Amino acid sequence: MEKVDEAGAARRRLEEIALLADRPLRLMEVCGTHTIAIFRTGIKSLLPSKIELISGPGCPVCITPQKEIDRAIAYGRMENTILATFGDLLRVPGSGSSLYEEKTEGCDIRVVVSPLDAVKLARDNPEKRLIFFAVGFETTSPAIAFAVREAGRQALNNFFIYSSQRLVPPAIRALLSGKKTRIDGFILPGHVSVIIGSHPYAFIAQEYGIPGVITGFDPLDILEGIQMLARQVKEKRAEIEIQYRRVVKPEGNALALKVMKEVFKPARASWRGLGEIPGSGLFLQEEFSGRDAARVFPLELPDPGEPPGCRCGEVLQGLVGPPECPLFSRVCTPDQPVGPCMVSSEGTCAAYYKYGR
Numbered sequence: 488m489e490k491v492d493e494a495g496a497a498r499r500r501l502e503e504i505a506l507l508a509d510r511p512l513r514l515m516e517v518c519g520t521h522t523i524a525i526f527r528t529g530i531k532s533l534l535p536s537k538i539e540l541i542s543g544p545g546c547p548v549c550i551t552p553q554k555e556i557d558r559a560i561a562y563g564r565m566e567n568t569i570l571a572t573f574g575d576l577l578r579v580p581g582s583g584s585s586l587y588e589e590k591t592e593g594c595d596i597r598v599v600v601s602p603l604d605a606v607k608l609a610r611d612n613p614e615k616r617l618i619f620f621a622v623g624f625e626t627t628s629p630a631i632a633f634a635v636r637e638a639g640r641q642a643l644n645n646f647f648i649y650s651s652q653r654l655v656p657p658a659i660r661a662l663l664s665g666k667k668t669r670i671d672g673f674i675l676p677g678h679v680s681v682i683i684g685s686h687p688y689a690f691i692a693q694e695y696g697i698p699g700v701i702t703g704f705d706p707l708d709i710l711e712g713i714q715m716l717a718r719q720v721k722e723k724r725a726e727i728e729i730q731y732r733r734v735v736k737p738e739g740n741a742l743a744l745k746v747m748k749e750v751f752k753p754a755r756a757s758w759r760g761l762g763e764i765p766g767s768g769l770f771l772q773e774e775f776s777g778r779d780a781a782r783v784f785p786l787e788l789p790d791p792g793e794p795p796g797c798r799c800g801e802v803l804q805g806l807v808g809p810p811e812c813p814l815f816s817r818v819c820t821p822d823q824p825v826g827p828c829m830v831s832s833e834g835t836c837a838a839y840y841k842y843g844r
Contacts, residue, residue: 519833760800
């Protein structure tokens with residue numbers, strides 16, 4: 488009975504979307520979990536032809552510049568060092584290697600599920616330095632901040648952070664300011680918005696006149712989010728609405744935001760495909776500078792540039808789809824990835840390869 492009800496609800500929302508979409512609309516999701524859900528459930532094929540869904544820079548592993556991957560590899564090669572990071576990063580290609588290859592060559596590289604796992608590794612291995620390669624958006628930043636504070640509470644002098652964290656709203660601003668991609672509405676990320684709320688997206692509507700809807704991840708959530716965007720366009724409105732109201736509040740999570748602000752500060756950071764964006768990275772506050780791996784262990788590395796032929800940077804901007812990359816499915820596959828968009832479980836190329844072909 489439940490499945491029948493869901494199917495009926497989906498049909499009704501699709502019918503409503505078809506009525507509302509009286510002109511072509513390009514809607515961008517900026518969350519890797521949305522990307523996977525849209526491909527896996529076949530939502531694109533169900534929508535009216537006037538609705539085009541495009542993927543943006545919603546995969547934190549994908550937007551991490553290759554130079555930062557190279558730096559993490561260099562840290563992993565240092566003697567008496569454990570490099571800890573999340574599993575998605577292991578197979579991302581650097582300019583000459585990957586963390587997975589370095590691990591098979593004997594470097595002490597560990598996969599952790601939680602930042603607190605990295606704290607435990609530091610406590611259990613006092614004779615080694617522990618460098619946590621911290622990649623993620625606002626979703627994971629509070630947990631990383633808490634891990635930094637916990638390392639301090641335990642007086643773990645061997646615990647360091649190499650921060651490659653990024654903030655979503657500045658990236659959206661960079662996309663809109665660049666005016667390379669036509670976007671009629673944003674399917675805004677659910678998980679990130681649980682932390683930051685809806686207020687940081689206000690500029691999208693107020694300055695650019697583009698609507699946005701913070702959306703959940705079930706197929707019915709996504710369809711309702713698209714329906715709400717189509718209705719705003721039809722009514723010539725531009726607002727930031729919350730479809731995912733069961734978990735997202737306009738003000739966000741005050742406790743999570745507080746610990747993030749205590750430990751990290753925003754600053755200019757580089758994004759794969761988007762270049763340098765002001766205020767888009769999270770770096771340790773001066774109080775915690777002694778745990779900043781980039782400061783304590785400075786390395787001079789050349790800028791490797793992008794792999795020849797790889798169009799991952801353009802995919803992340805919504806300028807091209809995966810099939811438009813000459814390497815896609817020919818040279819670049821999940822077994823032999825050339826770019827990170829084919830590696831991460833949230834990568835657009837990986838999702839298209841698995842579900843979209």
